[in-house]
């Protein structure tokens with residue numbers, strides 16, 4: 428069925444009608460942070476989520492200081508942390524005993540001088556609990572948006588899902604990297620193969636309660652890089668990066684071969700891999716890509732988070748950027764609803780403000796990815812020495828601050844809050 432055929436006209440399929448100022452599709456970090464900001468500013472918000480639980484296994488768990496700052500301002504961070512998390516000090520690229528790249532967050536000012544490994548379920552549950560305190564909040568889960576509602580002039584005025592119609596001044600597509608809303612609006616995903624990798628994603632259970640305080644990428648000759656970090660409570664999250672299609676080749680040699688390759692890449696966890704990976708079903712293969720939607724707004728619609736710009740897991744930026752998107756979009760939506768102007772021209776101010784930050788981050792991720800994947804004498808001998816020298820310069824501190832906080836000018840517009 429074409430996107431146009433899937434669309435419904437207002438009122439055509441009104442099983443259960445819902446009305447709000449803003450209808451957010453997708454209760455991920457982007458959608459729920461935005462919902463809370465809008466509710467605090469006195470708007471009526473509906474959030475539609477296809478899943479009934481917060482268990483999103485194949486999602487990022489590493490929070491950067493920028494996202495922590497925003498969540499703290501919203502009063503959400505402490506409660507999310509109390510549900511369980513680990514602090515990590517450094518992001519390190521290691522090859523046998525050598526550290527090729529070392530990003531040390533302890534150089535940043537407290538209290539955001541670390542990375543946080545926190546299950547997304549903890550973050551989402553806490554955000555949702557805060558939203559639920561508002562009478563003007565409506566949360567409909569187990570409901571997959573499959574159509575957009577348009578008025579007689581073709582402007583988007585709502586979304587429809589499994590017997591529900593959500594009418595609103597603005598629809599926000601916060602439904603992730605495979606965004607259905609984006610597709611229904613006829614907007615190209617702008618997928619790029621810059622990070623030409625698949626990721627084999629799995630967890631191991633640690634034998635000791637004390638997990639490493641570093642997020643590490645292990646490299647060794649002849650194997651693809653492996654990401655590993657301590658995941659709450661006693662797990663080790665492992666991500667083995669493979670060239671697109673590479674898994675089929677590795678797997679054709681059998682489970683024993685996959686385990687041997689993994690053990691070679693992360694000898695430290697060889698015993699756990701041997702003991703705990705008993706079937707290929709213990710491993711999940713994820714298609715990893717980055718992209719930037721060709722435009723982020725249409726009349727009545729704006730895209731944010733992964734739906735607007737998708738990032739590779741390199742450097743753990745997706746949640747950070749999604750949460751900050753909400754901060755940038757918030758005052759624009761308050762104004763759009765206040766003026767009754769949900770035109771593409773007005774809503775595309777979001778893209779104008781945010782696109783340069785996204786481009787900067789994609790460049791930095793490209794550099795991190797190159798450092799991770801490149802081999803040869805320069806990469807393994809010369810660059811670590813250069814990096815050690817650069818570490819004591821203002822350039823390093825600037826890059827570290829950008830990776831950790833993104834655009835420093837992004838501030839929660841709490842002057843718009845009617846409730847604090």
Ligand SMILES: Cc1cc2nc3c(=O)[nH]c(=O)nc-3n(C[C@H](O)[C@H](O)[C@H](O)COP(=O)(O)OP(=O)(O)OC[C@H]3O[C@@H](n4cnc5c(N)ncnc54)[C@H](O)[C@@H]3O)c2cc1C
Nearest residue numbers: 453455456457477487488489572602603732733743745746
């Ligand atoms: C393997 C992997 C590891 C990663 N690691 C990190 C990391 O460590 N740190 C980091 O910051 N980022 C990481 N990321 C990226 C990060 O997970 C995303 O950038 C982030 O979750 C994006 O948030 P979002 O709210 O935009 O979208 P999502 O988190 O994808 O949320 C979208 C929501 O929309 C819902 N939805 C989808 N379609 C519909 C529909 N039709 N109707 C209703 N609801 C719908 C989904 O169920 C979901 O709840 C990783 C990504 C991958 C793939």
